[in-house]
Amino acid sequence: MSDSGLGFSLNRFIGLMVLIAVITLLFEWVSDFGGGLIKAQVEQTTSKYDPDKNIDKRIEPVVVLSNEVVVASASEDLSLLDSNNFVAEDSCQQTIEGNDMLQFNLKEMVVSSTCEEITITLVHTGAMPANVMGHNWVLTTSSDFMPVAQEGGAAGAENAYVPVDDNRVLAASAVIGGGEETAVTFSSSVLEVGGDYTFFCSFPGHYAVMKGAFKVV
Ligand SMILES: [Cu+2]
Known part of the structure; x- marks a missing residue:
């Protein structure tokens, strides 16, 4: 081919x-x-x-686009605590710290009225003993605060610096010293939304500076 x-x-x-x-x-x-x-x-x-x-x-x-940004800004912006943006279930259990310098780390505490029970944990971050620098966490209406704090100091350590059988005391924890921790749980039925409450330490002399506003939203 x-x-x-x-x-x-x-x-x-x-x-x-x-x-x-x-x-x-x-x-x-x-x-x-x-x-x-x-x-x-x-x-x-x-x-x-x-x-x-x-x-x-x-x-x-x-x-x-994460929710985390919103949550983070909400927890950092204290003004949001007064609004409905506050996460209600987080407010039913709260922690506050006291130290050796007569200070609470919070000036204001906010709880939701949807909480059936409220638990406040008090942590003493200092080192001084309870008989010298004892702290507790006591809740009254703001108008009862001063008389209860003064009578509490007079009630003495044996009564944890709280007037005995006094229904002005809405909640009161044990008195603790440095390095200790205690908690008090109380029913929200003693509180009214928008009521004027004050939390404080009733150890003699402490209430003047160790106090803050307690709000129910
Ligand atoms: Cu105190």
Whole structure:
């Protein structure tokens, strides 16, 4: 079989067909491969195909619109404590600290009226003993605060510096010294929303500075 160069040749025709078939297959394979890459990408970034599939392989989005930002700013902005933005279930159990320098770490405490019971944990972060630098946490209405604090000091250590059987005392914890911790739990039924309450330490002489506003929202 001679090859004239430009004329028809069966071999050349078969060769051309094979070449076209190979190119077509190659093109399809490349398309499939590319399409597969795109599909895999979509599967990894969305839950379109299966919400639980690839959950740990998914690519983290660059921009995260997170609730954490809102929560963080709410807890840092004390003015929000007075509003309905306060997280009610968090307010039913609160912690306050007292130290060796006649200080509470809070000037104001806010609880939600939705709490059935309120638990206040008092932590004495100092080192001085209870008979020298004892602290407790006592709650009264603001108008009862001064007389109860003075009578409490007179009631003495044996009564934890609280007037005995006095219904002006809405809640009172034990007296603790440095490094100790105590808690008092009381029913919210003794409180009114918007009422004017004061918490304080009734250890003699402490109430003048160790006091703060207690609000029910
Ligand atoms: Cu005190």
